[in-house]
Amino acid sequence: MRAVVQHGTGGPEVLELEDRPEPTRNSGDVLIRTEAIAVPFYETQMRSGQIPAGPAPAVFGHEAAGIVLDADDPALLGKRVVTMSFTGGAYAEVVAASQYSLVPDGITAEQAVAAAVPASVALGLMDAANVKAGETVLVEAVSGAIGGYLARLAERNGARVVATAGQGKADIDHDDPDWRQQVPEGIDVVFEAIGGPRAAELTAKLAFFGRILAFGMLSGELPVFSVADLIPRGLTLIGFGGPDAYGKRVAAVRAEALGLVADGTLTPVLDRAYPLADVAAAHARVESREGTGKVVLVP
Missing domain, CATH: 3.90.180.10 (Medium-chain alcohol dehydrogenases, catalytic domain)
Incomplete structure (x- = not known):
């Protein structure tokens, strides 16, 4: 072969x-x-x-x-x-x-492979974040596979989405080193995909008792947060990665993710x-x- x-x-x-x-x-x-x-x-x-x-x-x-x-x-x-x-x-x-x-009937192999992992990760992240209707969520890298599904799932849950992407593909361009200053205040959930030492700057933008889901490192570096960043606003930091998260939590919702593709809720x-x-x-x-x-x- x-x-x-x-x-x-x-x-x-x-x-x-x-x-x-x-x-x-x-x-x-x-x-x-x-x-x-x-x-x-x-x-x-x-x-x-x-x-x-x-x-x-x-x-x-x-x-x-x-x-x-x-x-x-x-x-x-x-x-x-x-x-x-x-x-x-x-x-x-x-x-x-x-x-x-x-793979459900009616889904091509290309659609299946485009959705299976990223849509399952997005579903797992949404479940872990417990996003509620009326909340505001920040989706980093919305032009990527996981970010795109997160935005659609959050809107489906009745949340307001604030999105970032590179090369001008969203209202907030995360190619700008100071893009975090453009994020509005009052964010309830951050889906942290970029990482790097400046990730903690977002904590000032979160509402009290907000949640941060750290799952990516598009910058090539893990996000950096300290307890001192989290305590003043009562923030919760949730790590989402590695074999346990991807091998168990994500695999558990893969059939649901493919079903959402099959019924037209999610479009790869x-x-x-x-x-x-x-x-x-x-x-x-x-x-x-x-x-x-x-x-x-x-x-």
Whole structure:
């Protein structure tokens, strides 16, 4: 099979298309012929070395959708599923998966892989934040996959959304180093996706007893808060990441997220699709942040 292998860390050139043996399926796994593979921003950070990745060389990638070729349960054969793996292996024509979700009828593989993880993360964040009607929420990086779903879910809950995005894609341009000063006061919930040492500046913008959900680090750095930042306003800081949050809390709402796509509540936004051989161009596109929505690879 063809697969994209990561050779060390660096620019997109460390990803090379190679011939590799098909993976073997363990008991309980499914073997998937991939139809679409997501290229999320965090993978560009893993490739570049900003955040830890597994040993190299190895088949890269974590999110894929496709048709089941082999499974313990014969009823799964021919079904479309979507999977998220913490151990890599998704940038390939065939993937073995231990965790997977059935894709509802009427959803394409590209739509499934564009929605499964980010929409599930957004649902998990909304549940953790307990967003109520009438509240005001700050969604950082609204032009990204997770941010876009968060904004739609918050509005669906009756909340008012204040959004940031780079390159002028929202009223608040977070490419401006002082963008936090433009945030209005009285924010009830912050969905913190950017991170960095200046994240604590937002605490002055929160209403009393507001909540901060820290789940991303688009800046390449974790957000920095101290207890002294939180106490004066009675703020709650909730961390949302790692295998427990993504592997358990997020996986628990994946079927619900896909159901919201199937019934039209959430609409996956696709930026561009690239053939597997153009993986470097796909990574460059994601890193440019010029698009809106999900970049996918098509084997």
